[in-house]
Amino acid sequence: MKKEASAAIIFLFVLFCLNIYSGYCQAQVTTAVPAKGEIKTFDLNKDGNPDVTYHTDGKYVTKAEADTNYDGKPDVVVHTKDGKFESAEVDTNHDGVTEKKFSDVKAFNEWLNENNPDFNDHLNRPDWDITLLKF
Ligand SMILES: [Ca+2]
Ligand SMILES: [Ca+2]
Secondary structure, three states: OOHHHHHHHHHHHHHHHHHHHHHHHHHHHHHHOOOOOOEEEEOOOOOOOOOEEEEEOOOEEEEEEEOOOOOOOOOEEEEEEOOEEEEEEEOOOOOOOOOEEEOOHHHHHHHHHHHOHHHHHHHOOOOOEHHHOOO
16 A cells, blocks of 8 residues: 555545544533533532532523522522623512612622622623533
């Protein structure tokens, strides 16, 4: 076999392997992305009960709910659109009624830092792309 032919075969083999490898990587990413409408949860205090619930549209989080006093009922709700903060509602005294509403992300993040720093990593986010969230 000529040297050029061997080189061409090796080149094609490498392309073939790269194709399989990239297909494998894509499959890995696809499985990590929730389907449209799927809900993902996170157990922050590791007691077996979810404390943050993310509602998704398959690409972005559309709504996030957090139970900051761990009583099983959400008391912070963040609404997002296309990966951006839209508004947040907070039940500050955990009576089931919203006391505070935020339409400004900066004001919400300041409140969060002051009152619920444990939830900062989960609710104070530069974007709400689900591929970037750790569940
Ligand atoms: Ca929990
Ligand atoms: Ca609660």
